[in-house]
Each structure stands twice: as C-alpha cells, then as structure tokens.
Amino acid sequence: MGVYFATLDPDDRILSLSLSHDGHLSHGHSVNFSGQLYEVEQYEVDPETGYINYEDFATLAQEFDLDLIVSGSSEYPREFDFERFIAVAEEVDAYHLANIPHVTGLIAAGEHANPVPHADFVTGSTHKTIRSGHGGIIMCDE
Numbered sequence: 830m831g832v833y834f835a836t837l838d839p840d841d842r843i844l845s846l847s848l849s850h851d852g853h854l855s856h857g858h859s860v861n862f863s864g865q866l867y868e869v870e871q872y873e874v875d876p877e878t879g880y881i882n883y884e885d886f887a888t889l890a891q892e893f894d895l896d897l898i899v900s901g902s903s904e905y906p907r908e909f910d911f912e913r914f915i916a917v918a919e920e921v922d923a924y925h926l927a928n929i930p931h932v933t934g935l936i937a938a939g940e941h942a943n944p945v946p947h948a949d950f951v952t953g954s955t956h957k958t959i960r961s962g963h964g965g966i967i968m969c970d971e
C-alpha cells in the first residue's frame with residue numbers, strides 16, 4: 830500500500846471564487862495568507878443571473894496552468910455544480926478542494942449535491958449547519 834501525499838508549494842496556482850462574488854478570504858484574497866503564498870486567479874458569478882459562470886470558469890482553468898481548484902463560498906445562495914468542477918479539474922489535471930462549511934447540513938440531509946465521493950479534498954466546519962461544537966473537518970481519500 831502506497832502513501833499518497835498531495836501538497837501545494839509556494840507560488841503554485843489556485844483558481845477560486847472571488848470574495849466580492851461570494852467567495853471567502855481564505856480562498857486566495859490578497860489580505861489572506863492564501864493570496865500571498867499562492868498565485869491566485871478568481872472566477873466570478875454572472876452579474877445577470879447570480880450563478881457561477883461555469884464557461885468563464887472553465888476558460889480560466891484552461892488558461893491558467895492550475896494546481897488547485899477551490900469550489901465553495903461564504904455567501905453563494907445557489908447549489909454548487911460539483912460535477913462541473915470535477916470535470917474541469919480532471920481536464921486540467923488540478924486538485925479539487927470543495928470547501929463546504931455553509932452547506933454541510935444540506936449535504937448531510939441530501940438536499941444539496943455531495944462532493945465527498947468525487948473531490949480530492951473536502952473541508953467544512955462543525956459549528957455551522959451541522960450544529961456541533963467549534964471545529965473543522967478535512968476529508969480526503971487514501
């Protein structure tokens with residue numbers, strides 16, 4: 830049985846949702862360590878519909894020579910299409926991290942798509958929608 834290490838190095842490249850389009854500081858904003866340690870490109874929501882513009886997202890991913898795609902947000906009031914994130918991550922040979930703190934409860938209840946079987950990493954918090962003590966969850970496969 831092998832041991833699997835997945836790491837990012839400083840200056841590796843991340844594609845994530847912009848903070849001003851419902852993303853999160855820790856997803857590559859310049860005032861956060863994530864935006865200082867890594868090269869970050871950000872995708873946005875369509876200003877007309879409020880949905881993530883998956884076409885623009887896929888184009889950015891193809892142009893940017895990525896190491897990691899982040900799906901997840903603080904404010905996005907729509908369902909994430911994890912299958913599209915996963916398809917693009919596979920196409921550009923990047924890891925996919927689904928950060929799901931705000932929809933963990935919906936996923937657990939079967940009311941939102943579940944990234945766990947497909948994403949390389951899934952992170953969330955225990956004190957938001959699953960109403961437990963303050964803590965975090967990191968899931969990945971072997």
Ligand SMILES: Cc1ncc(COP(=O)(O)O)c(C=O)c1O
Nearest residue numbers: 852853855901902903928930954
């Ligand atoms: C997408 C996202 N990731 C991470 C965090 C940080 O979580 P915590 O407040 O549990 O430190 C938040 C907080 O709202 C968030 O929205």
